[in-house]
Structure formats: C-alpha cells, structure tokens
Amino acid sequence: MTAEATGRGTAGAPSGPSVVTGPRRLPWLGNLPQFARDPLDFFVRLRERGDVVAWRLGPQRALFVSRPEHIGELLTGIETVFRHPELGWAFTLVLGDGVVTSEGAAWRRKRALVQPAVRPRQVRTYAATMAACAAGLAATWQAGQRIDVRREMLALTQRIAVRTLFGVDTAGREEVIGAAMDVAQRAIGDEFRGVTLFLPPWVPTPGRRRLRHAVRVIDAEVGRVTGERRRSGADRDDLLSRLLAARDEQGLPLSDKEVRDEAVTLYIGGHETTGTTLTWVWYLLSHNPGARARLGEELKRVLGGRTPEFDDLRLLPYTEQVVKETLRLYPPVWLMTGVAKEGSTLGGRAVPEGTVVWSSQWSAHRDPRWFPEPDTFRPERWDPRGEPAAPDHAWFPFGGGARACLGARFAMVEAVLVLATLAQRFHVDLGPGEVPAEPRLTLQPGAPMGAVLRAAT
Ligand code: HEM
Structure with missing residues (x-):
C-alpha cells in the first residue's frame, strides 16, 4: 500500500x-x-x-x-x-479546436453543436450510404480472391466516412481527402512512438513534413467542399449539412474553421476505429467457425441475400453481438x-x-471476474436472455460519461451493416496463425491479415 x-x-x-x-x-x-x-x-x-x-x-x-x-x-x-x-500538438494541428481537443466551456458548446449530427435519428439517414458502400465492395469481391483484410476494411470505412461526411457527390475527391486524412492520422500516431516522442514540435522530421503537407491538403479540400455547400444552400443527408445547420445558444452558426475542425474530428474519430474493428471481426470469425455458422444462419433467415437496411438492425441481434464481442477482445481505444x-x-x-x-x-475487458473464459470469443455472452450481464463500465470501448464517444451509435450501425452485407456473401478465411495486437494510437493487428475469400453457402 x-x-x-x-x-x-x-x-x-x-x-x-x-x-x-x-x-x-x-x-x-x-x-x-x-x-x-x-x-x-x-x-x-x-x-x-x-x-x-x-x-x-x-x-x-x-x-x-x-x-x-x-x-x-x-x-x-x-x-x-x-x-x-x-x-499534444500533433492532434491539435490536425483536429484544430474540435470537440476532442477542447475542454470546459468550449468543449460543452462544441459537443452540443456536434451531437445533433450523430443522434440516432440522424444516423438512420447515413445507413443507406453505409450499406451501399459495403454492397459496392461485395460486388468487386470474388470467391478464391486473396485480400489484405485490413486494407480492404480501411478503404471501405474511408469511403463511408468521406461520403457520410461530405456527401456522395464527393466520390471523385474521396481518395484525395481520405488519403490526406490517413497520412495525418498515421503521423499523429508516429508522434507517440520511439524517439519522436521526445523531440520538440519544431524539429523537422520527414514524418512531420508529411503531416504538415497532409493538413494543407485537408484544409483546402474541406474548405472547398464547405464553400460549395454554403453557396448552393443545399440541405443534404450528410454530416456536413448538419454541422452547417447547427446553431449555438445565441443562435450563431459554426464558422468555416469550426466546421473544418469538427468534420476532421469526426473523420479521424470514426474511420480507423471502425475499420480496425471490422478487421478484427473477420479475424475472429475465421478462427471461430461455430460463431461464423450462427451468424450465417441469422443473415440468411433475416435478409435472404438482400442488402440490409436500417430497419433490419433490430432483427440482427447475433450480428450485433459479434461486433460487441470483437470490441471486447480488440478495443480500438485501449x-x-x-x-x-x-x-x-x-x-x-x-x-x-x-x-x-x-x-x-x-x-x-479480459477480466475473468466479469467475463468468464475471457480470452474466448463468445458472442453469446451478450445475449440478454442468456448469461448475467457484466457490470456497468466493465465493457467500455466507447468510453463513458460526459465525454463518451459521440459516434458510438454511428459506429455500431456501420459495423453491423457492413458485416451483414459482406458475411452473407463471403467467408473470409485467414490462416490459422495468431495475429498479435499492436497498441498504436488505436489497437492494430501486429501482422499482415492476408485472407482468401470463399462464397458463403
Ligand atoms: C468502433 C469505433 C469507435 C470507437 C471504439 C470509439 C471510441 C471512442 C472513445 C473511447 C472515446 C472517448 C475518448 C476520450 O475521452 O479520451 C471517443 C470519443 C469520440 N468519438 Fe469515438 N469511437 C468510435 C467511432 C467513432 C465514430 C464513427 C465517430 C464519428 C462519427 C466518433 C467520434 C468521436 C468523437 C467526436 C469523440 C469525442 C467526444 C468528446 O470528447 O466529447 N467515434 N470515441
């Protein structure tokens, strides 16, 4: 003591x-x-x-x-x-004064302004884009094809993030926006590793040059899309329109800089976290054929081959349990x-x-007091009709309290829709070897995730 x-x-x-x-x-x-x-x-x-x-x-x-x-x-x-x-400075350079990087009264104001854009009723309007992107990917996949699971999932969640943020008409620029965001995110992660951690921010390194360049691209791209949207006055079903429509207590809208900061915050907060969750989902399913079969049965029974919609979510409890159990074993924020x-x-x-x-x-999440056989992947443990539930805050992939993840609902809807769309058509077979978890900015696979696609029967 x-x-x-x-x-x-x-x-x-x-x-x-x-x-x-x-x-x-x-x-x-x-x-x-x-x-x-x-x-x-x-x-x-x-x-x-x-x-x-x-x-x-x-x-x-x-x-x-x-x-x-x-x-x-x-x-x-x-x-x-x-x-x-x-x-730290790298986060602030990329996210500006967005909700994640603010504190106190400034944070409260920003959280209140961003919240309406991600409330459940609003997330429903993004669901069609999520499912369409997943169906688009499924259409390019073929049985027998070799894929890098992590790369495929990050490319998919990048597309979903750019389109739900800036609208489907950004499709032509989504690689540019997404790539700059990803360079920035990787560079932030590098700031927390090795000797860079001890270098003052003004010391130039190749990674920092890449970071600053990426931020310039992000500023230009987000500025252009925001300017066009303001000029057209169009109200779309995307996060950008919701941010532009937001008003604070004095009835004032967000400035262009504030819109930029929140849009980038939502992208960085949501893209890699959800993409990595989906990567671990395929890894766990590949190693647990029983769970994969049960998932396949649910998808067949409920969807019968069609692309899922928002209203199907409540009919897919096991699919959701697979995602929750993945978030238990491989929580992106660790x-x-x-x-x-x-x-x-x-x-x-x-x-x-x-x-x-x-x-x-x-x-x-691996505490045997709340999760018996803690290292075993068992989605059934989340069945409310089954085992006693773990206490509050034993499972907290999205944090909790006033600063809980603003995108938790968004992420769950996205992960379940993507999984339901792809898993009813394909099995993703990874090798039998164990992939260690690597604690970077988010929890990443510490080895390549190569897999072969097989048609789901
Ligand atoms: C599986 C996916 C996700 C996980 C595991 C996750 C996890 C978290 C966690 C643990 C926090 C709290 C961080 C802290 O207080 O230090 C957080 C905050 C946040 N997340 Fe997520 N997140 C995910 C997806 C998303 C998505 C999709 C979005 C946006 C659409 C998002 C937006 C945010 C924002 C804006 C905050 C800051 C809230 C605040 O400070 O008030 N997240 N997230």
Whole structure:
C-alpha cells in the first residue's frame, strides 16, 4: 500500500479502496521501461496486482484502476473531478479546436453543436450510404480472391466516412481527402512512438513534413467542399449539412474553421476505429467457425441475400453481438486517462491533484471476474436472455460519461451493416496463425491479415 498516490494521511479520510504498489520502479524512469516494452501486458499485470495500483511513468504519479465502479468514477468524473488529458500538438494541428481537443466551456458548446449530427435519428439517414458502400465492395469481391483484410476494411470505412461526411457527390475527391486524412492520422500516431516522442514540435522530421503537407491538403479540400455547400444552400443527408445547420445558444452558426475542425474530428474519430474493428471481426470469425455458422444462419433467415437496411438492425441481434464481442477482445481505444483536479476522490479516497488515473479497455475487458473464459470469443455472452450481464463500465470501448464517444451509435450501425452485407456473401478465411495486437494510437493487428475469400453457402 502506498500513501503517495492517494493522499492518504494528507487530505480526506483514509477510507476507500486499498492501493497496491505497482511493479518495482527504476530511479527517474519509474515503470516507464515496463510500460514501453509491452503496455498491454503491463496493464494486465497491474490489474492482476489489485483493483487500484500506484505506479510511475517517469516523473508522472499514476494510479491504475480496474474495477468497473472505479472506471465508472473516472469516466463520469471527466470534466468535473478529472481533467481530460492533453492530446499534444500533433492532434491539435490536425483536429484544430474540435470537440476532442477542447475542454470546459468550449468543449460543452462544441459537443452540443456536434451531437445533433450523430443522434440516432440522424444516423438512420447515413445507413443507406453505409450499406451501399459495403454492397459496392461485395460486388468487386470474388470467391478464391486473396485480400489484405485490413486494407480492404480501411478503404471501405474511408469511403463511408468521406461520403457520410461530405456527401456522395464527393466520390471523385474521396481518395484525395481520405488519403490526406490517413497520412495525418498515421503521423499523429508516429508522434507517440520511439524517439519522436521526445523531440520538440519544431524539429523537422520527414514524418512531420508529411503531416504538415497532409493538413494543407485537408484544409483546402474541406474548405472547398464547405464553400460549395454554403453557396448552393443545399440541405443534404450528410454530416456536413448538419454541422452547417447547427446553431449555438445565441443562435450563431459554426464558422468555416469550426466546421473544418469538427468534420476532421469526426473523420479521424470514426474511420480507423471502425475499420480496425471490422478487421478484427473477420479475424475472429475465421478462427471461430461455430460463431461464423450462427451468424450465417441469422443473415440468411433475416435478409435472404438482400442488402440490409436500417430497419433490419433490430432483427440482427447475433450480428450485433459479434461486433460487441470483437470490441471486447480488440478495443480500438485501449487506454483512457484523467488528471486529478484539486479535491478529486476515487472510491471515497482523496487523490492528490495532478495524479494521472489510468484505465485500460484491453485489460478490463479480459477480466475473468466479469467475463468468464475471457480470452474466448463468445458472442453469446451478450445475449440478454442468456448469461448475467457484466457490470456497468466493465465493457467500455466507447468510453463513458460526459465525454463518451459521440459516434458510438454511428459506429455500431456501420459495423453491423457492413458485416451483414459482406458475411452473407463471403467467408473470409485467414490462416490459422495468431495475429498479435499492436497498441498504436488505436489497437492494430501486429501482422499482415492476408485472407482468401470463399462464397458463403
Ligand atoms: C468502433 C469505433 C469507435 C470507437 C471504439 C470509439 C471510441 C471512442 C472513445 C473511447 C472515446 C472517448 C475518448 C476520450 O475521452 O479520451 C471517443 C470519443 C469520440 N468519438 Fe469515438 N469511437 C468510435 C467511432 C467513432 C465514430 C464513427 C465517430 C464519428 C462519427 C466518433 C467520434 C468521436 C468523437 C467526436 C469523440 C469525442 C467526444 C468528446 O470528447 O466529447 N467515434 N470515441
């Protein structure tokens, strides 16, 4: 037990959860080497040590929490008890002052302005574009063809992201917009790896040059599409029209710069996360023929070969369970943090200001207390008529609380529609080998995902 990270004896009553000391620390570096070597394994080991573990990341005083009620406190306390972490200059360069990069009153205003564009009623209007893009891909696939699953899924979710954001008439420019967004996103990820992490932002590197060029392309493309839409005055069923129609409490619209920042935020927030989820879906289905057969039966019975529509979603519970179980085993966002403000508490115990409280979807989602046989892919565990449900915040791929993912509904609708469209026509057969998860900005496959397509019968 340690008093340093909990303020025990300094502020507040010494009640609440006991705090376990983390693995042995090095002077200055603390647990940085163990964390850097294999963060996923490190977080699992912290969870196995105790529910609340004190550790150090260099000079940073940190707590790691694994119990759902503490994870819930962290997530619901962001913006009140805990500060949202600063994301760094590269995020800000790409996302500007969008909802993800803002805090406090500015964040509240932006969240209220963006929310209507992604509310369930609105997502219904994007469903046809999602399904049409998936059907378009299915039409190009052939039995016997070899594919790179990750590349196919990212190209598909890129098309869906550009078309649902800027409208189907951007089809001619979608490769340009999508490619620039992807370069920017990759470059942000590179800022968090290796020596680049320690270089001040003004040091030029080839990656940073690519990043700045990509941002110029994004600004030009988004500016052009927004300008055209404003001039035409057209109201379309896409996110851009919703952002242009949004009004704040004073009845004021978003400026062009604000529209740009939110549009890029929605793209970056939604594209790779959903594309990677779908990549892992195919991997898990290929390794679990029983689940694949059950999925095939549901799709055949409900759809009988036609492309799904929004109203079919409620008839496809198993398809949704496959996606939820994939998000459990391979959560694209694999860690969340909050910085304790003055007077912060956790489980009734004071947490000193500045302590960073960490939680990890990867580690929590594999906790055998809430998910029996945690490493087994079993979509049935999400059947509400079946096993007892895991507690709230045991599964949190979309975060939670005030800053929960704005696109959760969008992502689920997209993933289920894409899966239903493609899986009723094709089996995607990957090799039998295990693909490790690689914790980058999002959780990526750590090896190529080559596969052969087979006609689904
Ligand atoms: C499987 C797909 C997705 C996953 C796993 C995911 C996960 C998350 C998580 C964990 C957060 C909270 C991050 C934090 O507070 O630090 C978040 C926030 C956010 N997500 Fe998603 N997301 C997904 C898809 C999407 C999509 C499709 C969109 C847009 C259409 C989107 C837009 C956003 C936005 C705007 C925020 C910021 C909310 C705020 O700060 O108030 N996400 N997402």
